[in-house]
Amino acid sequence: MAPAEHPPVRLSHVTLVYDGGVRALDDVSLEVSRGERICVLGANGSGKSTLASVVCGLLAPDEGTVELAGERVCADGRPDLEAYRRARRSLGLVFQNPDDQIVTSVVEDDVAFGPENLGLPRDEIAARVARELRRVAMEGYAGADPSRLSGGQRQRVCIAGALAMEPAVLVLDEPGSLLDVRGRAAIMRVMGRLAAAGTTLIHVTHFMEEALDADRVLVMDHGRILLEGTPDEVFSHGPELSGLGLEVPFAARLSERLDLPWTCDERQLLCELGTVPNLHKTLMEERPDIKHVCKLGTVPNLQVEHVTFSYGRGERALDDVSFEVPAGSSTAIIGQTGSGKSTLLRLLCGLERPDEGRVVVDGHDTSSRRGSKAARRAVGYVMQHPERQLFAETVEKDVAFGPRNLKLPAAEVERRVSRAIETVGLTARRNDSPFTLSGGQRRLCALAGILAMEPRILVLDEPTAGLDPRGRAMLRRVLARLSEQGITLVQVTHSMEDAARSERVIALDQSRLVAIGTPREVFSRDNERRLREGGLGIPRSLRVARELEDRGWPPLGDPLTTDELVAAIRARAERAKVTVPFAREGRC
Known part of the structure; x- marks a missing residue:
């Protein structure tokens, strides 16, 4: 029988206390399999970033045992500095704030910093730098000064630098917090490709939708792991998450408001909504009475x-x-x-x-x-x-x-x-x-x-x-x-x-x-394509409304909020003499 593969991350009864007695991690045990994609959720101050720092070898705990990349780096609260040095060659981290990570005055030099410290040949370093700058759409800024870039552009430079080290374990602490819609989507695609290639990913985020792509979701509170499971399992605990200051993804919130079968999958939600049958032509020309008061000064x-x-x-x-x-x-x-x-x-x-x-x-x-x-x-x-x-x-x-x-x-x-x-x-x-x-x-x-x-x-x-x-x-x-x-x-x-x-x-x-x-004017259908080409999007409620219209629904009145979307859908159901859930006609 072949020996079991050693997990790249294993924490056993880890506790870490900051100065002042703040217990950032409290008896945390965690094992991450090779190639697994973990998402860590929690309110500000719950211990997420501290956990990320322990997993990537930046912090050693006061108690417990830590094994990283096959090395026992800390045993019973006693760190092994040489083991940490060896393990860090296989670990990568992207900080929440890029200013904490950028170390040079030229973008390509910053991306090359990690590979240079690994002692790689110059040609290999150059190839990696070019590849990763292209992957994060920053190849046109290779010679730029990072201090002159926007916060989101600096964050992409940091991500490129971490990827250039080709880590076996990559920890990302809120990598999309400063990025636009397209930038966050691009990072999620990169993470998907890395996971498919066998990279172990630990992703800290406040964007609930980003957790849906994970293999496993952890929810932290006061330094402890309170919930753990698949995305559906974790997000099914809506009231408990709300009590922790979190929320469920948009599709789950909307399905609950509409009394539809619960789902986190927006595509499944659209299938549940289906198409409203037998609508009179005049209904197709009506618009629900959704008001948006806009009081503007004149000076x-x-x-x-x-x-x-x-x-x-x-x-x-x-x-x-x-x-x-x-x-x-x-x-x-x-x-x-x-x-x-x-x-x-x-x-x-x-x-x-x-x-x-x-x-x-x-x-x-x-x-x-x-x-x-x-x-x-x-x-x-x-x-x-x-x-x-x-x-x-x-x-x-x-x-x-x-x-x-x-x-x-x-x-x-x-x-x-x-x-x-x-x-x-x-x-x-x-x-x-x-x-x-x-x-x-x-x-x-x-x-x-x-x-x-x-x-x-x-x-x-x-x-x-x-x-x-x-x-x-x-x-x-x-x-x-x-x-x-x-x-x-x-x-x-x-x-x-x-x-x-x-x-x-x-x-x-x-x-x-x-x-x-006004928001309705800027997010109108006439502007939608231009906004998407500019790396933006439209509010989720409006996007769902337009997808429903594309599936045969009458106009829903450009709802900009969840409340407006729910009101519009219920108004249409009432006028069409159907109840929620609606008939499932057509193919999803």
């Missing part, structure tokens, strides 16, 4: 007039872009990775000046030094990782830092701090250290520090990136509250669902403006 808070900007390497980050943002409105800026979104935000904040054209912020032309300074006072800028600006001993002191620097009276500082903390829902944590907060709460704390400066305009760069479902919902509620208060909101997002919640959408593609209007 522009932000004016962008024929703006062109480049970073000096011959490529235009923005090319002849013009639009206005009404006062008190909420606007979403969408676009593929590298389309110019973050650059546009920096111009709106007065941090950069356009090469051509002009930007007017709250009446101040940023082309002058005085205008730029006035714009910075009017705008609150929430960067991609605002929680990194936290530093004080308590939430209250951190939020008070800005107002105190303005030399405001103590009573005014107290008023602003209290109001900002209350707005983001952290009153009960006011005297706690910001570093004891969850990931979503830390982001809200950083947002409170900006709100305490009382900006008239709030600009946010990917505010929900890297947050778990509960954190995303929490932040969306806060932004809705700010919009009600009359603050002008502008956010860059890769989430089409977040864009659909805004009053206006601005779409960029390859540094140019390609669409602007």
Whole structure:
């Protein structure tokens, strides 16, 4: 009898405690088979990233035994440094934040860094670098400076660098958090090909749909593995997942709302819906009464007039872009990775000046030094990782830092701090250290520090990136509250669902403006092909509605949210005198 194959990852009763007594991993045991594809889910702070760091050999536990790539690297809490060194040659990691991983000033040099440390021949290194840059669609940026790339482009460079080492075990910690729709889809395809070729994959994510392709799903909470099984098995625990701050995939949520047989498979859901029979022709011409209120101000808070900007390497980050943002409105800026979104935000904040054209912020032309300074006072800028600006001993002191620097009276500082903390829902944590907060709460704390400066305009760069479902919902509620208060909101997002919640959408593609209007106008059928070609998509609810229409349903009224889609389907069923589930006619 042939000996059993040694699993590339085996953890036995592993516990890891950070400084301050935080138990990041608590008696975790895990075995991963060769070629298995594992997906790890959990709320912010549940221990996912710590588990990823242990599996790829970056952290050694305080207790337990770890075997990686055939090496016993830690036995009963005692690390073997030489065994770790040998094992790491077969392990790869892609961090959540690319800035934690990029080490050189040239893209191709960064991708070559790992293979060079493996001592590979120069020709082999060059071949691997070219292959992996092509795989992540970054071959045109081989000679670029990573610091001049967008966050999503830097993330693709990191993924290429990890793949160039041809690891037997590849750990990916939120690899798509900064990527556009097409970028995330491309990474999922790459992961599929790697799994088919025998690479062991451990994928940490907050995108529930990404877990559907895994062989096994783990759900973590407070350092422990609470649920484990196939995607269907794990997602069948909907109430338990909701209690952990997670959610089930869109197809499962929709099937439950429509009282259809439960499924995580969107294709199966469409089959269940089938086609509605015997609809009168007049019904085909009707549209359900779905209203979308869009209250816009008449005075522009932000004016962008024929703006062109480049970073000096011959490529235009923005090319002849013009639009206005009404006062008190909420606007979403969408676009593929590298389309110019973050650059546009920096111009709106007065941090950069356009090469051509002009930007007017709250009446101040940023082309002058005085205008730029006035714009910075009017705008609150929430960067991609605002929680990194936290530093004080308590939430209250951190939020008070800005107002105190303005030399405001103590009573005014107290008023602003209290109001900002209350707005983001952290009153009960006011005297706690910001570093004891969850990931979503830390982001809200950083947002409170900006709100305490009382900006008239709030600009946010990917505010929900890297947050778990509960954190995303929490932040969306806060932004809705700010919009009600009359603050002008502008956010860059890769989430089409977040864009659909805004009053206006601005779409960029390859540094140019390609669409602007209400969500219904931008996500119209006329624009759908252009958006897909630009690496974007449309909200899931709208995509399902259009697929149903393509299968013979009458128009469903362009529903942008799940509530609107459910209402539209039920309205059609009632008018057609059928019940859910509908007749299964035609072939799926």
